[in-house]
Amino acid sequence: MQQIYRSFPLKKVSDQVPLVVSDNYSGGQLAGETLVKSGAKRLLFISKAPVRNISAIREQGFFDYCHEHNITVAKFVTRDIANFVDDFATFINKNTVNTTFKYDGIFSDSDEFASDFYFLLTQKGINVPKDVQIIGFDVARIYSRQQIFLSSIKQPTAEIAKSSVEKLLSQMNQKTTTTASHNHVTLPVHFVKGMTTL
Template sequence: MPTIYDIAKKTGFSISTVSKVLNNYKDVSENTRKVVFEAVNELGYFPNSSARTLTTKRSWSIGVVFDEEYGIGMEHPFFNAVMESFKRNVGKHGYDLLFSSNRNGKPKSYIDHFQYRGVDGVVVVRCAIKDPYVEKLMESNIPSVVIDQDTRLASVVYSDNYYGSELAVEHFYSLGHEKIAHIAGSQKMFTGLQRKKGFMKAMKQHKLIVRQEYIVEGGPFTYESGQQGMRKLLECEELPTAVFAASDIMALGAISEIRKSGLNVPKDISVIGFDDIKISKYTTPELTTIKQDTALIGKTAANLLMDQINDKKKNFMSVKIPVELIQRNSCQTIDN
């Protein structure tokens, strides 16, 4: 089995330098760190976890809290992509992930669980705006970062949901649409709330009438909720010519209902989603959407958390990640 001496011999660095890299010391260059970890992977070196924990006073594990209120969890492609990026970036520093969830609505004290496990930090992924169990965790001294949420209790990373909705409405407006509907995400969620607010603001900025029947609550960000929201819109006496769904998955559900009704996308109704999940460019029609930079979200969250762990103190930074409109084939110009 390879040892730290083998790593030192292969890289040409001293044993103390290799040890600093493996134990995540800050006074090592990124190039040195890269060379050492390449050797670690090539030789298949695995440090003794017990010895490393005793030496560094760290568990080398990060707790992950995932919202399970709607039973979606890691199945959602957006969060899957974000967590893959997060895992890859903390993995460069030798960290593994330890998952915990509030499954089936059964309360669990996250702080007790993670303190028992001795995690070095925690990442929270999209929980309800007011979750007392998560808030208690955030108020603790455990380094933490929250993804896709806004709070003053921890460092946060989230997309510019508000502006993304404005981009969607602006695009519809540029194509001549005035009868624009919105299938909103859960208003218990920061993302659902912000995207709806952005939609309302953009409509007013363009002096477009916000019809009450054109705003439907889709609930959780699922395919089924998109279908349900679209069914309500199809019952309107005067159909909208454009629909902005709060997520790509919801948009795809809406498109399926439009087709079932005998209408066509985009000929009869144009549709825009939010997320730019991978499948959105392979659908028929290809989905116009608001792109979230999942790689940057995961990397930023990882960096914020690693800084806190290395500095041995909590930081309270808020990072808003830019979004962009991706134009595909689900929208069409309309003649008024």
């Protein structure tokens, strides 16, 4: 299948300024693969409008994985409003019968939205991860000792910082301008298991 994500523009200052990013497309694929291997069969992508830039790439990776493996997948995106979490709550209410939610595997392009969805599901009496598994993106922590709560796709932040500095120093020491292809570095992501997947 053609990887449509390549048509999404990445944020960059110019072709002469290094761009170091994590592999967001593979992160979306990894989320889909992890949910399926953990037993999920009806997958859902959730986010907040507008879904663009790296979020759109993460979404595309997730959907491409599902389509390539004939996995049932759907999408729900809230409105771009201050109380967007209300849209999540309405969606959950419409898709829940007693304590059974229509989907059993959820991926979000951010830990923030994944966390919102988790708390709304548990308020409805839905068991996470027994009945519904959730994966976010970023492995966000407030402090270094904080235990990982959400299962999530982790970006290699230390490696991104290191590679960015190395690219800039290398460019400063060169007399000629580096081409755009040599200024773009994509680093791998990996899955970090929390308490929201089996």
